[in-house]
Amino acid sequence: MSLLVRNPDIVWRTEQRREQEVIEALERGEEVAERGTVILMFSGMMHQLNLVGGKIWALCDGSRDESAIVDLIAAEFEASREELAGDVNEFIADLLQRGWLRHDG
Amino acid sequence: MTDNFTDLFSAPLTINWTLSFRCNFVCSHCYSRDEVCEELSTADHCRIVDVLAEKKVPFVNFGGGEPLIRSDLYEIARYATKKGLNVSMNSNGWLLDAEAAKSLMESGFRSVGISIDSAEAALHDDFRDQPGSFERAVAALDHLQAAGVKTTMSSVISRINYRHFRELLELARTHGVKQVYLHNFKCSGRGFRNRQELDLSPEEWKAFYLEALKVKNETEDIAISFDDPVIASLPGYEENPLVKGSSCGKLSLHLRPNGDLTPCGFIPLVVGNILTDDFDTLWYDSPILQKMRHKEAKGKCNGCGAFEQCLGGCTARAFATTGDFCEPDPHCWK
């Protein structure tokens, strides 16, 4: 099992009020992929993750592997594993490559 | 991944925190030297940290006054660090010996900035009206480095140093500093009274920034930062800041020694008190903050092609000289 853990040098925060607004927009069927809900700060730069990306990021606390994260995201967004697995894998691979996440254990 | 920042953040990213306006120096440009304000107890400071931690404010920067004047600085910083905040401070360096550097390290300081106004010792000492202050400021940088604390250097650009900022960078390099802040001159407090003598003309500011930006782009070993929104009007300026115009009230707030919040240290308008008012209500609904976040173009800003990027420049400077947030920044060269 390869657990996913965030780079400890990255300071991050869930923008709670914004996240709530995005969830409500999603429920109304609006496009929310470009709306940030989690902010990441390091080396004087800031980035944002959208709702799904932010949820994945928050789950990478060193206690779960990718498969467990897919399960939790699928449950939260009421989607099937098959539908999500590819996108989650792509997102995690990108963050691993940037050095924002790493494998632990 | 999405990188457009258009909505208001759920809380500030940085609180600039003045624990005390007291200082062992009397500098000519200081915004706060003549201020007097009741100071809070250590317990109240810890209650403030609790509010900041609950609101998930990631960064706290202690300024002043001289933060080391408060003997409970380490205790407050240790508590803030334990609560997950990233703590830094700015100091004149006078009280920062090897022992203090070690205590700063142990209490969790991520970085400490030392204010140095000139690479020429006599000029710095004269400006700060404190013989020997240059030597102690430079020694502070070395003590911090020896203790393992990341150092930064801050210089307020004024008539005494604007032609010699390269020497300031060289000084930083010699002492292992990797980040230099070249602050704009704010015309508040003593800085306001001494502005005829210290402030540059708009044309001089323009020339300074054109040159300093060139040096910044050519410099790899030191990160050079400016905090002047009026730079956005320079041709070819391409940096993409998190917010347009002044960041005060959008990314940061200032805490006074009694817990009052102001948009920044240079705007003496109290938004509310962090210990007695609801933080979210102040952050989202304060009429002062709302006004700063939604500036309308007045005077020459009206019709200026740079307004969308510059938003009238530094709001504190406009307010200090005209009493109106929306008037053009007096440093503007357009």
Ligand code: SF4
């Ligand atoms: S006129 Fe106003 S908007 Fe235009 S550059 Fe000057 S301060 Fe900025």
